[in-house]
Amino acid sequence: MINRPAMLPSAAREAFRDGLVEPTAGWSRGYAQANVLSIPREYAFDFLLFAQRNPKPCPILGVLEAGETTGPLLAGGDIRTDVPRYTVYRDGVKVDEPTDISGYWRDDLVTFLIGCSFTFEAALQDGGIAIAHIDQGVNVPMYSINRQCAPAGRMSGPMVVSMRPVPASQVADAVRITSRYPAVHGAPVHVGNPAELGIRDLSRPDFGDAVDIPDGHIPVFWACGVTPQAAVMQSCPPLAIGHAPGHMLITDARDSDYLIP
Amino acid sequence: MINRPAMLPSAAREAFRDGLVEPTAGWSRGYAQANVLSIPREYAFDFLLFAQRNPKPCPILGVLEAGETTGPLLAGGDIRTDVPRYTVYRDGVKVDEPTDISGYWRDDLVTFLIGCSFTFEAALQDGGIAIAHIDQGVNVPMYSINRQCAPAGRMSGPMVVSMRPVPASQVADAVRITSRYPAVHGAPVHVGNPAELGIRDLSRPDFGDAVDIPDGHIPVFWACGVTPQAAVMQSCPPLAIGHAPGHMLITDARDSDYLIP
Numbered sequence: 001m002i003n004r005p006a007m008l009p010s011a012a013r014e015a016f017r018d019g020l021v022e023p024t025a026g027w028s029r030g031y032a033q034a035n036v037l038s039i040p041r042e043y044a045f046d047f048l049l050f051a052q053r054n055p056k057p058c059p060i061l062g063v064l065e066a067g068e069t070t071g072p073l074l075a076g077g078d079i080r081t082d083v084p085r086y087t088v089y090r091d092g093v094k095v096d097e098p099t100d101i102s103g104y105w106r107d108d109l110v111t112f113l114i115g116c117s118f119t120f121e122a123a124l125q126d127g128g129i130a131i132a133h134i135d136q137g138v139n140v141p142m143y144s145i146n147r148q149c150a151p152a153g154r155m156s157g158p159m160v161v162s163m164r165p166v167p168a169s170q171v172a173d174a175v176r177i178t179s180r181y182p183a184v185h186g187a188p189v190h191v192g193n194p195a196e197l198g199i200r201d202l203s204r205p206d207f208g209d210a211v212d213i214p215d216g217h218i219p220v221f222w223a224c225g226v227t228p229q230a231a232v233m234q235s236c237p238p239l240a241i242g243h244a245p246g247h248m249l250i251t252d253a254r255d256s257d258y259l260i261p
Numbered sequence: 262m263i264n265r266p267a268m269l270p271s272a273a274r275e276a277f278r279d280g281l282v283e284p285t286a287g288w289s290r291g292y293a294q295a296n297v298l299s300i301p302r303e304y305a306f307d308f309l310l311f312a313q314r315n316p317k318p319c320p321i322l323g324v325l326e327a328g329e330t331t332g333p334l335l336a337g338g339d340i341r342t343d344v345p346r347y348t349v350y351r352d353g354v355k356v357d358e359p360t361d362i363s364g365y366w367r368d369d370l371v372t373f374l375i376g377c378s379f380t381f382e383a384a385l386q387d388g389g390i391a392i393a394h395i396d397q398g399v400n401v402p403m404y405s406i407n408r409q410c411a412p413a414g415r416m417s418g419p420m421v422v423s424m425r426p427v428p429a430s431q432v433a434d435a436v437r438i439t440s441r442y443p444a445v446h447g448a449p450v451h452v453g454n455p456a457e458l459g460i461r462d463l464s465r466p467d468f469g470d471a472v473d474i475p476d477g478h479i480p481v482f483w484a485c486g487v488t489p490q491a492a493v494m495q496s497c498p499p500l501a502i503g504h505a506p507g508h509m510l511i512t513d514a515r516d517s518d519y520l521i522p
Binding site: 041044045048049052053060063065110152153179182260 | 302305306309310313314321324326413414440443521
């Protein structure tokens with residue numbers, strides 16, 4: 001039996017490379033997981049600038065230059081095989097969800113590794129704040145909101161947020177704890193009023209699963225690493241490859257590397 | 262007579278646009294000043310990635326896309342005229358130090374605005390830590406050290422650091438205060454041992470002026486915004502235009518915008 005929380009990142013990547021397909025929540029505790037986006041070099045400056053202008057949804061942890069398939073965040077790994085499942089877009093439209101992208105790979109693809117809220121969720125739990133979607137065994141609920149990201153060149157799109165219900169007495173702690181992780185989405189972008197974000201029904205997320213919101217809990221919204229894929233859908237580069245939701249790259253970086261004092 | 266500390270950034274930029282030439286230390290107190298680098302679009306991804314990989318020396322505050330001469334950090338301004346003095350490089354060699362770059366401007370130039378330690382110097386002073394070069398009326402001493410930045414594409418170069426002597430009893434405070442400003446170089450990269458950085462003689466800086474180091478003071482080293490120009494000198498793009506040392510762009514952003522809780 002696999003001990004997922006205790007597995008080293010290199011071993012986890014090897015398992016996915018060898019064909020295992022499952023979401024990565026709970027794997028390799030203490031190590032940072034990353035959202036992935038590979039796009040052609042001709043779009044790379046526009047996307048990196050988009051990320052620079054929208055650091056809360058798109059915090060860049062590392063970049064593999066054109067054609068590179070490995071790097072220090074995935075030592076000995078291969079970005080074409082080490083993510084459990086991918087999403088392939090052509091002209092902004094999803095065309096495939098393969099478990100290996102070797103057949104799609106091109107030497108002009110630049111790969112961006114983007115921070116993931118799994119890092120601060122561990123810190124929230126350590127701070128005594130329960131994570132509803134983990135306790136309920138589902139994916140985090142995510143919503144496209146009525147706020148556009150700052151555009152950059154040909155890249156534009158709405159911000160996507162994730163939502164976690166937090167007991168009113170712990171909202172301040174949740175803000176304080178996550179603000180110490182600016183490289184993995186940081187402090188919430190909004191607390192308490194979904195209507196102001198254009199969200200009509202919290203029980204119908206745009207990505208992921210709905211969660212129950214107990215009485216006395218406040219919906220708290222953080223910028224989300226699905227935002228780059230929403231930008232791909234709006235901006236329509238000829239080819240783009242991301243991870244499939246919840247199926248992240250497990251990196252060799254430690255969560256604690258991203259902690260600001 | 263001009264009241265430099267009280268002048269609004271827009272008025273300061275207008276004064277420089279109208280021909281005033283002087284260093285900007287002490288101008289527009291409370292507003293962030295920026296290092297400037299304009300390079301051709303074909304080098305823009307490499308440089309933005311260089312900055313992403315070296316965030317301590319190259320924290321990006323904003324980017325003007327190819328051909329843009331103004332933006333939200335310099336509302337109503339013009340990047341070709343609003344810096345008091347510029348440095349022009351061709352193939353990595355300094356060729357001019359004009360006060361207006363309209364004659365060099367090209368529509369493919371992308372401009373990077375990079376955080377400046379003037380922001381955290383104000384916070385250090387507010388924290389009761391004297392700044393030697395300010396008190397001694399000279400420019401901060403800067404040194405190219407024996408540590409190379411992480412390269413990106415065609416961009417590479419040594420890290421440049423600035424040095425401030427700090428009383429031993431206040432070193433911890435200086436670290437704590439500057440670590441709260443990660444967007445303007447953040448915490449020191451080194452404390453106390455210049456030889457380990459390859460600095461043989463603190464009295465002979467590579468840029469700026471030497472300062473006296475009183476007994477009981479420790480030399481503390483921060484990453485410096487001159488690093489991008491050192492990378493230009495090593496990497497030799499066909500054209501690059503920076504600010505002249507100490508002659509910064511005064512932006513509309515407030516120092517407090519860059520404070521992490």
